[in-house]
Amino acid sequence: MKYRYLPMTEQDRHEMLSVLGIDSVDDLFRDIPENIRFQGRLSVPEPLSETALTRHMARLAGQNASFDRYPTFLGAGTYEHHIPSVVNHLISRSEFYTAYTPYQPEISQGELQAIFEFQTMICELTGMEVANSSMYDGPTALAEAAGVASSVSGKRKILVSRAVHPEARQILAAQAKGLGLEVVEIPCTDGTTDLDRLDQASDGDTAGVIIQSPNFFGNLEELSRIEPIAHKHKGLFVVSANPVSLGLLKPPGEFGADIVVGDAQPFGISAQFGGPHCGYFAVTRKLMRKVPGRIVGQTVDEEGVRGFVLTLQAREQHIRREKATSNICSNQALNALAAAVHMTALGKEGLKELALLNLSKAHYTKERLSRVPGVEPCFSRPFFNEFALRLPNPVKEVNSKLLAGGIIGGYDLGRDYPELEGSVLLVVTEMRTKEEIEDLAGVLEGLA
Numbered sequence: 001m002k003y004r005y006l007p008m009t010e011q012d013r014h015e016m017l018s019v020l021g022i023d024s025v026d027d028l029f030r031d032i033p034e035n036i037r038f039q040g041r042l043s044v045p046e047p048l049s050e051t052a053l054t055r056h057m058a059r060l061a062g063q064n065a066s067f068d069r070y071p072t073f074l075g076a077g078t079y080e081h082h083i084p085s086v087v088n089h090l091i092s093r094s095e096f097y098t099a100y101t102p103y104q105p106e107i108s109q110g111e112l113q114a115i116f117e118f119q120t121m122i123c124e125l126t127g128m129e130v131a132n133s134s135m136y137d138g139p140t141a142l143a144e145a146a147g148v149a150s151s152v153s154g155k156r157k158i159l160v161s162r163a164v165h166p167e168a169r170q171i172l173a174a175q176a177k178g179l180g181l182e183v184v185e186i187p188c189t190d191g192t193t194d195l196d197r198l199d200q201a202s203d204g205d206t207a208g209v210i211i212q213s214p215n216f217f218g219n220l221e222e223l224s225r226i227e228p229i230a231h232k233h234k235g236l237f238v239v240s241a242n243p244v245s246l247g248l249l250k251p252p253g254e255f256g257a258d259i260v261v262g263d264a265q266p267f268g269i270s271a272q273f274g275g276p277h278c279g280y281f282a283v284t285r286k287l288m289r290k291v292p293g294r295i296v297g298q299t300v301d302e303e304g305v306r307g308f309v310l311t312l313q314a315r316e317q318h319i320r321r322e323k324a325t326s327n328i329c330s331n332q333a334l335n336a337l338a339a340a341v342h343m344t345a346l347g348k349e350g351l352k353e354l355a356l357l358n359l360s361k362a363h364y365t366k367e368r369l370s371r372v373p374g375v376e377p378c379f380s381r382p383f384f385n386e387f388a389l390r391l392p393n394p395v396k397e398v399n400s401k402l403l404a405g406g407i408i409g410g411y412d413l414g415r416d417y418p419e420l421e422g423s424v425l426l427v428v429t430e431m432r433t434k435e436e437i438e439d440l441a442g443v444l445e446g447l448a
Contacts, residue, residue: 065408067271071436072408075386075427076216077138077165077263078271081244081354082431084345087268091338099333105309112308115333116296118340125246125343126260127253128282132293134336135279135328138263139168142210142240143175144281144292144326145259149208149236150181151325152290157182157205161193163215164240166416172210181207191219191379191388199229208236208259213252214245217413217425218362218386219379223255231256243267243280245384247355259283268342269335278335288312292326357430358385365428365437372441373448378413378423386427388413388420393447395424405443407436 017023029037048056067080091097095110102108102115115133122131135141146158158176160169162185169185176183182205186198193211202209209230213221223239230237238259239252244266252260265277283291289312297311319329346354362385369375374392389410391398399409414421428437 065403067408070403070406070408071432071439073410073426073428073432073440074408075429076411076425077167078274078277079244079266079427079429080271080431081266081429083268083270084342086345087338087341090341091334096334096337101330102310105307109308111333112296112310114337114340115294116298116308117344118336119296121340121343122243122264122280122282125243125251126241126257126280126282127251128257128260129253129285130288130291130295131280131282132291132295132331134264134331134333134339135281135293136330136332137275137277137279138240138261138265139165139171139279140328141261141263141279141281142168142238143172144328145236145238145261146172146176146181146183146208146210147179147326148259148283148287148290148292149238150179152287153207153235155205155207155235156180157184157203158208158210159184159186159198159201159206159235160210161186161188161198161212161215161221163188163191163193163217163219163221164210164212165216168212168240188217191215191217191381192221193226195222195225195229198226202229202232202235204233206233206235208238210238210240212240214242214384214386217379217388218383218427219381220249220383223252223257227256242384244351244355244358247351248359249355249384253282253284258287264336264339267339269338276332276335278332278339280339290325292328293331294329354430355384358428361385361430361432361437362387362428365426365432365440368437368441369426369444372444375444375448378420385429386425388423388425390420390423391444395422398424398444398447401447402440402443405439407440407443 072080099111102111105112119131119133123129135144149158150156158181160172160183173183184201186201187194192215209226211221211226213223215221227237236258237256238261239257241252241260241262243262243264260282262280263277264280269277281291281293294310295312296308299307299309301307343351366377366387369389370377376390378388378390395412395414402409410424410426413423413425
């Protein structure tokens with residue numbers, strides 16, 4: 001056997017060649033003209049021993065500015081939060097770690113119950129009646145919400161705030177093209193959606209209004225004022241929300257939202273270079289048959305014992321092209337389990353405390369940094385744990401200086417919003433200490 005991890009013996013090779021009626025593997029390629037075949041050796045390094053390869057990979061990994069060694073103020077959709085050790089302990093168990101789609105409920109009760117608990121907690125957080133068993137990520141969930149709004153209303157126009165995450169708007173635009181939807185972006189004023197422009201754009205062709213709160217800039221939107229605009233022409237009201245903020249804020253369901261989406265990444269899921277994460281999708285009861293993905297339901301067997309099953313939809317519903325509710329027929333069950341374990345470990349009071357820590361530390365940091373000469377807040381709106389500052393130096397220069405000092409800086413808003421050139425988006429979670437905040441302020445003061 002030539003290769004350690006390819007269990008093929010020379011006898012195996014000989015038997016396969018014999019069945020094919022050829023003498024060598026090279027004969028498989030004889031239909032390719034000789035003059036266009038690659039004749040030399042590929043320019044790749046020589047193979048390493050397992051020990052040497054492990055050391056090499058460790059050295060490469062050590063070049064990353066990881067959260068283990070660098071305090072980070074970078075959020076913009078992916079956040080560093082404390083992950084209780086119980087989370088990884090449970091999701092690493094083989095019955096969860098290797099589980100596949102639970103189509104056979106009689107042998108999948110543990111997986112199904114875990115997903116059911118995730119759905120239940122998402123409903124409690126969002127103030128909605130039904131949640132699915134997760135989606136790929138937050139932006140995917142937001143784009144799917146637009147599809148549901150169009151399907152329910154029979155209309156084709158989607159109004160989306162420009163304060164929604166830029167990447168989520170890109171996903172929405174891509175999916176809308178395939179569905180034949182018209183996406184209209186509503187501008188912002190002072191870091192929140194311009195409600196006058198939203199009202200003007202809303203008409204009889206509007207299928208839904210999509211708002212993010214806290215929005216991409218970290219600011220809270222006036223959901224109570226947006227709801228009547230969204231429903232004025234019988235469209236759907238879609239809200240994207242950071243689930244941690246819902247430990248403190250009034251849930252979107254109480255503002256009349258029809259669909260609430262977001263990313264469960266802040267609950268027990270590492271940043272992981274931007275994914276995989278876990279999208280959540282919650283709706284009112286009247287929309288439950290339009291929900292993309294899977295729903296786990298609770299029932300009883302013929303002996304009256306509680307059990308769990310996939311319900312309301314068959315997988316085939318998602319592969320019927322234009323007749324399908326959605327083409328998503330998978331989910332992020334393992335990450336949903338991580339989120340469920342994290343929420344369970346926190347409990348209601350723990351989640352409220354977590355949200356308060358984020359709120360108070362972020363407000364302290366904004367006030368502290370605003371005292372640095374040349375640093376000014378971009379907006380005056382209420383915010384949760386993210387905020388935007390205008391800097392006296394280019395953001396790239398500031399972030400380079402911060403990284404040299406062992407700190408991961410914020411997100412350069414000029415990348416997506418030309419009018420905010422020279423402004424940075426910072427997040428402060430419960431992980432940041434007063435000393436780290438002072439170190440950040442010190443670097444900015446040095447630049448000033």
